[in-house]
Amino acid sequence: MRNAFADEMLSLARQDPRVVLLSADIGNRLFDKLKAEFPDRFYNCGVAEANMIGVAAGLAQSGLRPFCYTITPFITYRCMEQIRVDLCYHHLPVTVVGTGSGLSYASLGGTHHSCEEMGMLRLLPGLTVGGPADAPELRALLRDSLNQNGPVYLRIGKKGEPQMHRDVPALKFGQSIMLREGSDACILSIGTVLPVAMAAAEKLAASGISTQVVTFPTLKPLDEKCLQMVFSSFKVVATLEEHSILGGLGGSVAEWKADHPELNARLVRLGTPDEFLHLTCEQEEAREHYGLTAEGIAGRIYGLIA
Amino acid sequence: MADTDIAQLNKIAAQMRGKVIEMVAASGAAHLASAMSCLDILVAAYWRILKLDASTAAHPLRDRFILSKGHAASALYAVLAERGFFSKDWLESFATHGAPLAEQPAPGCAPGVELATGSLGHGLPVGAGHALAAQIQKHDYQVLVCMSDGECNEGTVWEAAMFAAARKLQNLTVVVDYNKWQATGRSNEVMQLSPLREKWAAFGWKTVEIDGHDIAALIDALDRSKQEAGKPTAIIANTVKGRGVSFMEDDNNWHYRVPKAAEVEAAKKELGLL
Numbered sequence: 001m002r003n004a005f006a007d008e009m010l011s012l013a014r015q016d017p018r019v020v021l022l023s024a025d026i027g028n029r030l031f032d033k034l035k036a037e038f039p040d041r042f043y044n045c046g047v048a049e050a051n052m053i054g055v056a057a058g059l060a061q062s063g064l065r066p067f068c069y070t071i072t073p074f075i076t077y078r079c080m081e082q083i084r085v086d087l088c089y090h091h092l093p094v095t096v097v098g099t100g101s102g103l104s105y106a107s108l109g110g111t112h113h114s115c116e117e118m119g120m121l122r123l124l125p126g127l128t129v130g131g132p133a134d135a136p137e138l139r140a141l142l143r144d145s146l147n148q149n150g151p152v153y154l155r156i157g158k159k160g161e162p163q164m165h166r167d168v169p170a171l172k173f174g175q176s177i178m179l180r181e182g183s184d185a186c187i188l189s190i191g192t193v194l195p196v197a198m199a200a201a202e203k204l205a206a207s208g209i210s211t212q213v214v215t216f217p218t219l220k221p222l223d224e225k226c227l228q229m230v231f232s233s234f235k236v237v238a239t240l241e242e243h244s245i246l247g248g249l250g251g252s253v254a255e256w257k258a259d260h261p262e263l264n265a266r267l268v269r270l271g272t273p274d275e276f277l278h279l280t281c282e283q284e285e286a287r288e289h290y291g292l293t294a295e296g297i298a299g300r301i302y303g304l305i306a
Numbered sequence: 307m308a309d310t311d312i313a314q315l316n317k318i319a320a321q322m323r324g325k326v327i328e329m330v331a332a333s334g335a336a337h338l339a340s341a342m343s344c345l346d347i348l349v350a351a352y353w354r355i356l357k358l359d360a361s362t363a364a365h366p367l368r369d370r371f372i373l374s375k376g377h378a379a380s381a382l383y384a385v386l387a388e389r390g391f392f393s394k395d396w397l398e399s400f401a402t403h404g405a406p407l408a409e410q411p412a413p414g415c416a417p418g419v420e421l422a423t424g425s426l427g428h429g430l431p432v433g434a435g436h437a438l439a440a441q442i443q444k445h446d447y448q449v450l451v452c453m454s455d456g457e458c459n460e461g462t463v464w465e466a467a468m469f470a471a472a473r474k475l476q477n478l479t480v481v482v483d484y485n486k487w488q489a490t491g492r493s494n495e496v497m498q499l500s501p502l503r504e505k506w507a508a509f510g511w512k513t514v515e516i517d518g519h520d521i522a523a524l525i526d527a528l529d530r531s532k533q534e535a536g537k538p539t540a541i542i543a544n545t546v547k548g549r550g551v552s553f554m555e556d557d558n559n560w561h562y563r564v565p566k567a568a569e570v571e572a573a574k575k576e577l578g579l580l
Contacts, residue, residue, distance in 0.1 A: 020442065040442050043473070051431045051465035058435015061420070063366060064442065066435075082462075085425055086432060090413045 001157040001192070002099050004135035006030045008142045009067060013038050016146060020059055024049045024070035026099070049074045053082035053096070060092040065146060071105070072098030072155055076117035087151040088124045094152075095145040101131070101155035102191065102242030106277065106286040114155070115272045118190075119247020121153050122220045128152045128173050129219040131241075133194035134164045137217050140171035148173065157192040164194050164215065176223040182212035185301050186230045186265075189240040190216050190249045196287065197240050199294035200301070207298070209305055219249055227256055231263035236304045238268045242292065245269040266304055270297055315521045317578075318388070319349045323550045324579040325384040325397060331570045333401035335409045339548035339560035340454065341381035343485040343518075347452055347543055348373075348385045350524035351481075356450065360390040363417040369447050370436050372420050374429020375454035375483065376410040382419070383407050391418035427460025429453060430480060434470045437478035437538075448532055452481045456488025459497050464509065470538045471510030478538040479531040480506075483518060485547040487558045506540035518543025551576050 010033050013019045021034060021042045035042045045052035049070060056066035068075060075098045076083070087094050098114065105112035122129045128148060132138040138156055145152045152173070169177055176188070180201050189197040194215050201211035212234070214226060230237050239250040250269025257267055272290050279289055287293060291300070322345050330338040352358075356369040373382045380400065387394045392406075396416065399405035406415055410424030420436075423429055433451040440447050457463060470478050484502060486493055494500045507513045512534045516523040524543065531539035547561070548554030551573040565573060574580045 043438070045469060046465075046472070048465035048469065050462045051434070051469050054428055054431020054462065054466065055435040055438060055469065058432040058437070059439045059442075060435075061432070062436050062439030062443070064439055081425065082428070082431070085422065085428060089422055 001135050001138055001161050002027070002030060002159055004138055005069070005097065005099070005142070005156060006034065008139045010034045010037070012142060012146065013041055016065065018063065018065040020064050020066045022052050022056055022066055022068045024052050024074065026070045050079050050082045053079045054086050056094045057086035057090060057092050060094050061090070065093055067095045067097060069097045069099065071112065072101040072114040072117060073112060076114060076121060076153070080120065083121065083127070083151070083153070084124050088126050091126050091150045093149055095142070096151065096153045098153070098155045100158045103277065103283050103286040104158045106281055106283045110276045110278070113277055115242070115244045116247065118155060118219050118243050119251055122247070122252065126150045127220065130173060130217050131155045131191035131219060132217050133189065133192055133215050134161055136163065136165040136168045137171060137215065139168045141173065141217060144172045155191065161192045162195045164198070171217065173218045174221045174223055175218065176214050176216040176226045178212060178214050180211070180213040182210040184210045184234065184305055185236040185238065186212040186214060186234040187238045187240055187297070188214050188216040188230070188249065188253065190219060191242055193240055193242045193287070193292060196292060196294055196297065200297035203294050203298035204301060207302055207306070209302060211301065216249065219252060222252055222256060224256065227253065231257065231260065231265040234265050236268060236301055237265045238270055238297070238301055240292070240297065241271045242287070243271050244274060245271040246274055268300060268304060270300060312522050315349055315353055318353065319346050319521065320550065320577040320579065322349065322381065322384045322388065324574050324577050326380045327565060327570055327573050329380045329384065329397055329400045331565050331567070332398070334564050335380065335401045336562045337377040337380070338563070338565070339554055339558070340375065341378040342549050342551070342554065343545040343547045344375065344378050344452055344483040345381050345549070346519045346521050347481050347483060347524060348381055350521050350528060351450055352385050352389050354525045355528045357447070360417065363391055367445055367447050370420050370433065370449045372423070372429045372433045372449070372451045373411070374423050374433070374451050375426070375457055376423030379407070379409065379411050382411070383416070386416065386418040392416050426454070426457040427462040430463050430466040434466050434475060434478060437470065437475040438473055440477050441473070441475070447477065449478045450481065450528070451479070452483060454488070455482055455484045455486065455493040455499060455502070458482065458499055458502070459488070467506065467509040467511065474536050475538045476534055476536055479528065479541065480538070481541045481543050483545050484542050485545040487547045487561070489561055503542045506542070510537065511540045512537045513540045513542065515542040515544065518545035519549055
């Protein structure tokens with residue numbers, strides 16, 4: 001995914017002279033092409049993330065379209081106030097991209113995990129929050145970032161995520177895409193955990209439960225049209241995210257559902273619990289630890305329907 | 307510069323101090339002494355340095371002035387109104403219900419206000435962004451950031467200092483309003499601030515230390531900072547908190563105190579306004 005990010009940034013820089021990329025001492029060699037072609041449009045801001053966000057605000061106030069990039073916990077938790085005051089309070093068109101989100105860097109320990117940041121960031125007024133599932137979704141949302149007149153946050157993976165779309169989908173912020181049709185249960189999935197949702201639907205089908213899968217790449221604004229439809233049509237709607245069940249997609253949808261008591265579908269929130277992960281493990285094992293596997297998810301949904 | 311010219315600017319600064327005292331007395335806003343310590347810096351900048359006036363307040367090529375110490379907004383508002391950026395009537399309603407001018411500046415609250423400040427340590431990173439944008443877009447405007455000494459406690463100030471030096475942002479100038487106080491104590495005791503000039507020099511900045519109430523010295527230092535090649539400039543402006551009114555000077559109670567009617571009158575007499 002990060003290679004697609006670098007490639008798409010190069011393409012956006014070619015199309016739009018306002019595009020400037022800032023990184024915080026990460027992505028060694030990743031941006032070599034962009035640097036070579038546009039030496040004055042890439043800046044390594046050093047291990048100083050908060051300053052990077054402020055610099056981006058100044059660039060945006062002067063008419064440029066900055067993108068800021070580094071590892072998720074550092075560009076989010078550490079910069080909360082800069083994102084809030086410099087970007088959101090001033091409603092500036094800056095795109096903040098966190099790489100290695102969720103449990104991508106499980107093996108590096110809790111300092112590098114980010115299972116709370118979507119919940120924290122979505123509270124900020126005027127901030128668009130997205131989590132693409134694969135490289136094509138990332139490319140679509142990066143392109144749409146340039147259509148926004150306010151700040152954007154994107155949480156992305158690291159590398160080697162399975163590609164779920166053959167081509168770049170016609171996807172804008174606030175939209176979702178149905179990838180598998182079903183009639184009993186529906187999984188709304190945000191981010192790179194999408195292949196697990198597809199595998200879970202396959203398992204459920206084998207048990208006679210028809211499961212729809214929707215990739216739901218924008219946390220804010222929510223695709224309310226989709227929510228209205230799925231909560232009217234299915235017995236069970238599951239949210240799936242590599243993020244805490246508090247505050248993220250599950251939290252957002254639960255809040256939305258509280259305002260729609262007439263809709264009968266049962267909501268189940270699948271994600272990480274309200275705890276730090278202390279297990280030494282890789283991302284795959286971390287997902288297993290939290291039941292974010294095809295078996296785990298199918299089991300939860302099966303239990304609610306059968 | 308002719309002495310008469312400086313005398314005129316000193317008179318304007320006294321009038322601005324009187325205006326700020328009235329605004330604070332009427333509204334009950336805090337931070338009077340902080341506003342008074344930076345007023346000469348603002349007068350030097352807005353009357354003699356910045357290529358900026360009411361007609362160019364939103365022009366892409368304007369010089370930028372960022373008051374990073376947003377708690378001194380009353381001083382900025384008084385100066386902007388005097389320079390014609392907006393009606394002086396706005397000063398009368400300062401910090402009252404529904405007024406355009408809040409105690410600390412909101413985004414786009416008034417022409418000439420570049421940034422919503424009040425949380426310290428934001429002005430320099432954003433100012434560095436404006437300065438870098440000039441470099442990228444090959445513009446030659448100047449960016450001036452006025453900070454407080456207490457603000458130098460914030461880590462982002464030093465992140466931005468390293469960044470600006472690395473990027474050779476020669477069009478960026480910081481004036482530190484070094485009044486030796488922060489909210490609850492001496493700025494050299496709460497944190498080890500001293501030696502302040504040497505700190506900025508060690509971070510790769512051209513530095514100069516002056517009397518921050520000597521308007522001629524301020525104009526000279528700000529003028530020279532424009533000509534500095536390859537480095538941003540830090541002007542350490544030694545100031546007195548509450549400057550201009552004997553019973554407020556260097557008394558940190560006036561960080562929060564609001565003057566009573568008799569004190570307003572006494573202050574204005576001292577400033578030669580009555």
